[in-house]
Amino acid sequence: MSTSDPLSRLLNLYLLLSNASRPLSLAEITDHIGGFPDSPEARRQAFERAKRDLKALGLPITTVAHPQTSGDAYLVTKKEEARIAPMLNLDEAFALAGAMASVQFGNESGLDSARKLGCVWEGERIELAYVPRVPLVSQFFEAIQRYRVVRARYHNIERRLLPFGVLFRWGTWYLIAREEGQLLVKSFRIENFDPDIEITSEEFDPGDRVDVSTVLPESPTSVRWEDEEIVELEFPQEILSIVIDRLPQLVVNTIDNKTVHASAAISGFGAFVSILIEFGDQVELVAPPRARGRAFDLLSRSLEFQTVVLEEETEYIEEYQSLIAAELSPSTKKAGRESGTSKFKRIMSLLPWLYRNPNTTTQEISLLFGIPESAVGGLLETVACCGLPPFTPDQLIEIIVDGDEITARISEDFASGLRLGATDLFVAALSAKLALAHGDFVGQKELTSAIGKIFDVFGLDSDLSDSLVLDVEGTRNLTEIRRAQGDKKSLRFGYFSLTNQAFSERHVDPLRLFVRDGHWYLLGWCHSSEALKTFRLDRVAEVVVLDEAISVFPTDEELNATDFNFGSDQDVDSVLLVIDSNSSWRIARIPHRTIQSTRNPSYLVAEVNIVSKIWLRNFVASSVGDVKVIFPNEVVAGLRDALFKLRGRFG
Incomplete structure (x- = not known):
């Protein structure tokens, strides 16, 4: 069938090469399906574009020697993973689709990966978890499940690693691995690897299971970056449980007139100062003087960078304003035609579903x-x-x-859908892990079975207990809140608000629990403010379940439409900042977009969404001189004053 339509050409090309009994030359391909230009050079270019398009969609065309002419020939190797869609029963497909629909991995929904398996979620999409995505985490995960040695460059040193697991803790992804020839199991921050890693064909014997969750301490303030130092703190008794959540090593010395006098052993001082900043003036660093001086010096570095005027600053702002003006121009809002590649991707996701739903x-x-x-x-x-x-x-x-x-x-030959990649497998595992931990997920047995079948097809270990560990903060009150939610009862609890850095009593109808950036959150109706509010659970003090029925029942549509800025109080929702290019990881987990500039390679210019002015102050203060806000002007002026006052607490 001859057709020049890009969608038909891609689909026919894929079907031909994946069902051919032997590799085919370009001449044989064009004779079979047509649709290619007559000119040999144009034909070759069109074929190479098609190869690139298919590779980008996880359907690579392999080049081999032609069995008769010894010239180039092509094929698509059908792997066993193509049989996953028909393998899952309807209950398993439904459970897997529900789990993957509820998880957001960076900017990507698990729905795209689920569709490749012929699993489509037909209900309302409810986001139960958001986990930031960093490059390489899915590749490392695949190496872990295959017990493969990995060659990688970390902090400019070439290493051969035996990976045991990936750990999400403190809002950051870590690889837990042992360097070849060494006994010590270490943690490696995945953001600090060079982008080109090699998963070798060499297998290793993992030996005894490694408890991935114990390789890093509970708190970043206990990481052994430096010699341990004992600090003394004072704070109101009403926030004691919240402070302990943030500083698990805290020792209460005395409680006097509802003021707690406590001490803590600190070895990660930068992380400790970030926690102090988060609590505002509620937690006072009393002693020793050396620790107060160190905190003053760290904040001075942030204040100094915020005060200095960069040579290129005006040009960065003008470039940003031009970009905004172009986006607002009506001429930039014209919708483009959907490409043949995009249509092909839709079709290859749709065919497995049509196989199940004729x-x-x-x-x-x-x-x-x-x-x-x-x-x-x-x-x-x-x-x-x-x-x-x-x-x-x-x-x-x-x-x-x-x-x-x-x-x-649809025959099975046409029902295989798009090829699953490392990211798809990781998203499936991540979704299953989060859904099974959530407690409210229906279909846990079917979900476990689906994950087992998928991993078996790929020859991977389907035991995720050690290889993928998600440490979500704020579990202290989780059981009580779930009980109240199940019984449809109201709650009363004390809450420390980041927006106004104050503690207050709240009366809340619990409606939905979800995970975001490594923290548990409660979405509920706050009777104190008569509005839907989100509460981070590690900022919740003791919870009391009331003998009072929930009285407000928003629809799923209303809940899904809730603004998850978590109590934003600002009159601007984004700022332009300059960040040291070696510290780009600081904004990796924050909604942002890079404003590309080549004027100074030492800096990255980005527009960052902000939660509140207090949040912005805390973010810049904790950056220790790596981040400078340059626009808008009124925010810049207010930020300098706020940083100066914050530093004054320690000097």
Whole structure:
């Protein structure tokens, strides 16, 4: 079948090469499916573009020697993973889709990975967890499950690593591994690896299981970066449990007139100062004088960088303002046509689902796959003209569109969908881990079975107990809150608010628990403010379950529409900042976009979304001279004053 339509050409090319009995030359390919330019050079260029498009979608074309001419020939190797979609039963597919729909991994929803498995979530998408994404974490995870040695460069040193697990703690991803030839198991911050790592073919014997969760201490203030120092603190008794959550090594010495006098052994001083900053004037560093002086010096570095005027600062601001003006221009808002590659990706996600659901409607496909309802029929009619040579009816993808009704007869050969990559496997494992830990997830048995089948197909160890550890902070009151939520009872608790850095009593109807950036949060109706509010659980003091029924029942739509700025009080929602290029990890977990500039490679310029002015002050203060806010001007002026006052607490 000859067609120059990019979608048809990609689909026919993939189907031909993945079902061919031997590798095919470019001449044989073009003879079989047509649709390529007549000119040999243009034909070659079109084929190379198609190869790149398929590789980007996880469907690489392999180049081998032609069995007869010894010239180049091509094939797509069908792997066993192509059989995952038909392998999962409906309950397993539904459970897996529900788990993956509830997890956001960086900017990507697990829904895309679920669709590759033919698993589509048909309900309301409820985000139960958001976990920041960093490069390499999924590749390291695959190496762990395969027991493969990894070659990687860390802090400019080439290393051969035996990886045991990935650990998410303190909002950061760590690799837990042993360097080859050494006995000590270490933690490596994944953000600090060079981007090019090699998963070798060398397997290693993991020996006894490594308890990944114990390699790092509970608190970053206990990391052995320096000699331990004993500090003395004072704070109100009402926030005692909250302070202990942040400083587990705290020792209470006395309690006098509702004031706690305590001490703590600190070896991670920078992390300790960040915690002090977070509590504002509620926690006082009393002694020793040396510790107060160190805190003063750290904050001085942040204040000095915020005060200095960079040579390129005005140009950065002008570049940013030009970008904003261009985005607001009507000429930039014209919607472009969807590319053939994008349509192909949609189709390859849709075919496994049609294999399971042969009778459907245009409305259902539009809702589940984000395709405009008016475009569904035309897209499927194009697909129905694709298949295998000689393109007789029995070799075509059988899809009948009758008005809004759709009938599909998809063979297993056409139902494999997109190839799963390392990121898809990691998202599946991450989603399962978070969903099973959540407690409210329905279908835990089916989800466990689905993960087991997927990992077995890939020859991976499906035991995730040690290889993937998620340390989510704020579990102290989790059981009581879940009980109240299940019984539909109200709660009363004390809460320390980051927005105003004050402690207050709250009366709350618990509605939804979720995880974000390594912390448990409660979304509930606050009777004190008569509004939906979010509460970070490690800032919640003791919880009391009231003998009082929940009285407010927002819809899922209302809950999903809640602004998760967590009590934002600012009149601006983003700022422009300059950051030391070696410290870009500081904004990796914050919603931002890079404003590309090559004027000074030492700096990165970025627009960063902010929660509140207090949050911004704390973020800049904790950066120890790596971050400078340069726009808007009123925020810059207020930030300098706030940093000066904050430093004054220690000097």
